Amino acid sequence: MSVVGGGHAVVVGGGVVGLACAHALLARGCKVTLLDRAQPGAGCSWGNAGWIVPSFSMPLAAPGQIGRAMRSLLDKDGPLHLEMSALPRLLPWLWQFNTHCNSDDYRAGAQALVRLNARTMQCFDELTARGVQFEEHRRGVLFLCLDPRELQGMHRKLQQLAEWGGSPVEMLSLAAVRELEPAVTDAVCGALIIRGERHVRPDSLTAGLLASIRAAGADVRSNVSVLDWKVRDGRIVAAQTSEGEIGGDHFVVATGVHSRTLVKNLMGNLPLHGGRGYSITYESNGPGLRNAVDLVEAGVVCSPFNNGWRIAGLMDLSTADAQSPPPPPAARVASLRRAAQSYLRADASAFAAGFEWSGQRPLTSDGLPVIGRMPKIANGYLATGHGMLGVTMAPVTAELIAEQITTGRANAAASAFVPERFGA
Template sequence: MSRSIVIGAGMVGLATAWHLQERGVEVTVIDRVGVAAGSSWGNAGWLTPGKTIPLADPSLWTYGPKALLDPDAALHVPFRVDAGLWSFLAQFAAHGTSKAWDRTMADLTPIDKIALAGFDELQAGGVDSWTREGPFVIGFKEEAHSKGFLHEVAGVVRHGQDVPMERLDTPTELAPVLSDAVKVVYRLAGQRFLEPAPYVEALGAAVVARGAQLITGIEVMDVASTRKPVVLLSNGERMEADSVVIATGAWMPKLARKLGVRTRVQAGRGYSFTVETEKPQEHPVYLPYQRIACTPYQGRFRIAGTMEFRRPDEPFQHRRIQAIIEQAREMFTGVDLDDRQDEWVGSRPVTPDGLPLVGATKAPNVYVGGGHGMWGIVLGPVTGKLLAEQIVTGRVDPAIKPFDPLR
């Protein structure tokens, strides 16, 4: 029996492990902390192919300067001497054009279209957790604030996705948490959501129940490929396998760069917390102008936001939570923003061109899966399926061809 080592126990790594098992591969999963310990834990849990779009767009040239000058801006870049960060920002900004947006959207569309089916397959295969249909409630203070969002949706539709959306006459019909300040509201259908930590933990449990060895609390220090790939652990142990998958999110470059993966992966850190609401909120809420994404979570309401370009292991910046609160306070009612739980920061792996890194490295039988930016949860299951197919059969599915990690 073929044997594979998957490094990283987030959504992408575990989905890859699950699909390798489907193809008869014996799997060991290694994570330096544990299952769902990184950006898979505290995100908004949105399964929204209709919003799985390039992060860089022409509006970057409008709010980009604010990201440098205003520490409370939704997109924040610390002003510091960091050659790697500035190199990433230069490449990222170069993709902030309409032409680049369309090119990247064309490359994302094929995998967007099959993303939700990946969750149905996992559920049918015994993963004991749920995904739920929206609808999603999209709110704005005024008509002018909605133009950017509507333009994005139109671009997604133009590239071939069905994104059902209608304007609501009663703003609080589906979202009693919205305040009177919210005057323009849309209902977005055809998308789903989940509770990310419980879902990824259920996926991990399924992988273990199917025979995988799960090793946590030990870091992989190096991956080498001679006759067979070998991983070197922080305790000095060496493990050999027929294939190795690096799925370590924002930490991918540490292991993958020397294997020919030159595309920079920058941590785009997001923050979240949960609050109580006076009236139950059953549907996700999105405030695009404030860049705040909210989801029902274990009887509470998770509020997530911000994109902060820092190193992945930097300390929690409480000011970022306060920035989200100040933006949210005017838009919500019956929400206790002062009684917060589960305050969290997670490092999402962002690439300059907005495309993931999925496929073979220069080292024989060593692969990477990651670089999804904000879309690792929604694209994780189908990424794992198509990467497992490539590992076992050598076939590269057209949906992941644009994600070649050696590009």
């Protein structure tokens, strides 16, 4: 029988998604144990750009995406690269991804994401109201373009999302861009702004959530790896871990790109692949960047923080389950620097040095997250596959998971994201 209305929830994975789930479960009266095979917050949730962008509610699988990807492969600074060693595992995923790159699936996916993200900002405000402390900036996001055709294309895309319920987008004159962001170079031909958007310093968000769940009584165990599951009569009885069995009433898998391996014995093949991205973090804000800026053609974004700034982006389809990823390749880090220098003016030293990082975005083959109860497992839940928007969607995902666990009912907002769409 399902235990609803509380009980003991074991959350596996201490990235932004798992931490947010733990927070929401505690708020609904559950006892929570959180397990992470390393340190919470140290995975993909560490060095990302931290954008909270409901207006970017679009699936990665989109019409024309494969063509764009092929062109990018030919460009050494292109946003997308493909690791040859990943090809055997990647091909079935790519095949499925390609079947979703059509306008009907894109529209349905984008509309579902827009509906899901309608509560995103409110969820972040609720975190703050409940005392979770993190660094947050509310200056909107700016899209800088070098090519007028890209500017028009991006404008159309964002307007379409706004019509489906996203935030309004405004075209800015060059004079207005320079006033907002004096560091832009003369190569920039124009910009768009979405004023309602925000960004956070991602490690401050995971640290804030971690402190908050600890204060609320969660049992947080670092360096505990879940290896498999003990299942009886369609229910998980215990997680089999590097520290022995850990029992509970409900089990939430929020292990990012590693979820594919972890749920194989529970629900079969989850089409999840790693999209490796990179960032460079600087301790001082050399270009004097004021706003979060998207360098549209480059597939790179920049985020100013209280102490420093970060260049982040690119997408390499690489081996998904790398336990300890190799250091970022020098060529890709150089691409990030070159991209930033094309759009932002600063002394060369502003782009030198910096902390180089990489993380694996969990990418599903239909470009949508996986949120909800696993098929055939009465008390097992998945919260993963958030791709490029895991920070944005962590709090809304957590609400849906906590609601389903404590009431026994799935919210209609989660219907497009159910795990059973991948069969089992």
